[in-house]
Amino acid sequence: MVRQGSETKARKDEHIAVCLSEDVACEYNYWDDVRLVHNPLPELNWDEIDLRAQFLGCKLDAPLIISAITGGTEKGRKINENLAAAASELQIGMGVGSQRPALEDRSAASSFGVLRDYDVPFKLANLGAPQLIKQKGKRPVSKSDVRAAVEMIGANAVALHMNYLQEVAQPEGDLNSRGCLAAIKSLSSEFRIVAKETGAGMTRETALALRKSGVAAIDVGGMGGTSFSAVEHYRAFMHNSPRLAQIGLTFWDWGIPTPVAVQQAKVGVPLIATGGMRSGLDAARGIALGASLAGFAGRVLKPACESRKAVIDAVGTIIAELEAAMLLTSSQSVAHLMGKKTVIAGRTAQWLDQL
Numbered sequence: 001m002v003r004q005g006s007e008t009k010a011r012k013d014e015h016i017a018v019c020l021s022e023d024v025a026c027e028y029n030y031w032d033d034v035r036l037v038h039n040p041l042p043e044l045n046w047d048e049i050d051l052r053a054q055f056l057g058c059k060l061d062a063p064l065i066i067s068a069i070t071g072g073t074e075k076g077r078k079i080n081e082n083l084a085a086a087a088s089e090l091q092i093g094m095g096v097g098s099q100r101p102a103l104e105d106r107s108a109a110s111s112f113g114v115l116r117d118y119d120v121p122f123k124l125a126n127l128g129a130p131q132l133i134k135q136k137g138k139r140p141v142s143k144s145d146v147r148a149a150v151e152m153i154g155a156n157a158v159a160l161h162m163n164y165l166q167e168v169a170q171p172e173g174d175l176n177s178r179g180c181l182a183a184i185k186s187l188s189s190e191f192r193i194v195a196k197e198t199g200a201g202m203t204r205e206t207a208l209a210l211r212k213s214g215v216a217a218i219d220v221g222g223m224g225g226t227s228f229s230a231v232e233h234y235r236a237f238m239h240n241s242p243r244l245a246q247i248g249l250t251f252w253d254w255g256i257p258t259p260v261a262v263q264q265a266k267v268g269v270p271l272i273a274t275g276g277m278r279s280g281l282d283a284a285r286g287i288a289l290g291a292s293l294a295g296f297a298g299r300v301l302k303p304a305c306e307s308r309k310a311v312i313d314a315v316g317t318i319i320a321e322l323e324a325a326m327l328l329t330s331s332q333s334v335a336h337l338m339g340k341k342t343v344i345a346g347r348t349a350q351w352l353d354q355l
């Protein structure tokens with residue numbers, strides 16, 4: 001058990017190292033295909049722009065969330081602390097990385113629990129959907145594990161991440177997916193669940209099944225930003241596994257582009273648009289398409305490794321860009337921005353035509 005715990009922790013630090021040293025982005029960012037329509041006379045004062053948002057009953061000062069990245073190690077604790085300090089200062093949401101390492105080895109809990117020291121208005125716990133069911137040689141995550149994950153950070157909701165793209169390309173991948181939806185359904189009756197993809201996107205069919213299973217929200221986690229297939233491609237080299245390195249390369253750009261995933265997932269539950277968000281303009285695009293929050297992971301990783309000030313500067317710029325997009329589209333509030341006209345071009349238009 002402990003051995004498995006230390007392997008999981010090592011994996012988390014390897015993910016960070018790869019993301020910092022290699023280009024792991026998808027080859028095309030689909031947010032560039034989504035255009036908001038300029039208003040030459042917006043008749044709006046910048047000072048009147050209201051960025052406040054509500055998500056699952058929590059009040060945020062801006063419709064943004066720092067998506068799940070890490071935890072479980074000393075490096076993870078420092079990153080989570082810098083992110084939590086910034087999320088508290090700016091009153092935006094924050095998710096932690098998979099808490100499985102802390103369930104396997106309780107000494108890792110403080111690297112997540114550091115969130116308890118900060119007034120983050122929406123805290124999202126995180127566990128893997130594949131680990132809810134039987135996988136080779138592993139015990140499935142139980143309801144009491146989920147309760148422990150919530151308690152660890154004082155969470156407002158629990159993200160169950162779907163990452164089968166990553167699982168097929170990683171040395172220790174959990175490759176069984178039978179019964180995953182039923183497990184999500186069972187937890188949804190007791191916990192506020194956010195069903196979260198991690199970079200391969202969402203279809204209408206799956207979004208409808210998730211809604212039926214009782215999830216409170218969906219993070220569409222679409223393709224276009226960090227590619228976990230790419231991350232595992234580089235990790236496979238570290239582990240001398242040429243076959244997995246090849247699988248990671250082959251599936252580098254696998255998935256449903258984030259703007260398409262947002263359109264697909266509009267089934268009546270609140271949405272988070274994560275995947276390839278680089279700026280406040282991308283966040284505005286996601287909200288205009290119908291997401292309640294925009295989620296950022298790759299964009300804040302480097303600042304998070306530096307300092308809380310670096311994260312506050314990066315997210316402060318994102319907020320200013322979002323306000324600029326709101327002024328230029330004459331959107332006084334987030335509700336006004338949601339549903340604003342968009343023009344969708346290029347590859348994203350092709351996806352929407354054919355799906």
Ligand SMILES: Cc1cc2nc3c(=O)[nH]c(=O)nc-3n(C[C@H](O)[C@H](O)[C@H](O)COP(=O)(O)O)c2cc1C
Pocket residue numbers: 015016019067068069070096097098126159161196197198199221224225226274275276277295296297298299301
């Ligand atoms: C280093 C790193 C580690 C991540 N770890 C997790 C994780 O433990 N759980 C999870 O749900 N998502 C995890 N993600 C996925 C992100 O939350 C997000 O869905 C994905 O990176 C796409 O967003 P991006 O393009 O803004 O990076 C991780 C992302 C990065 C960059």
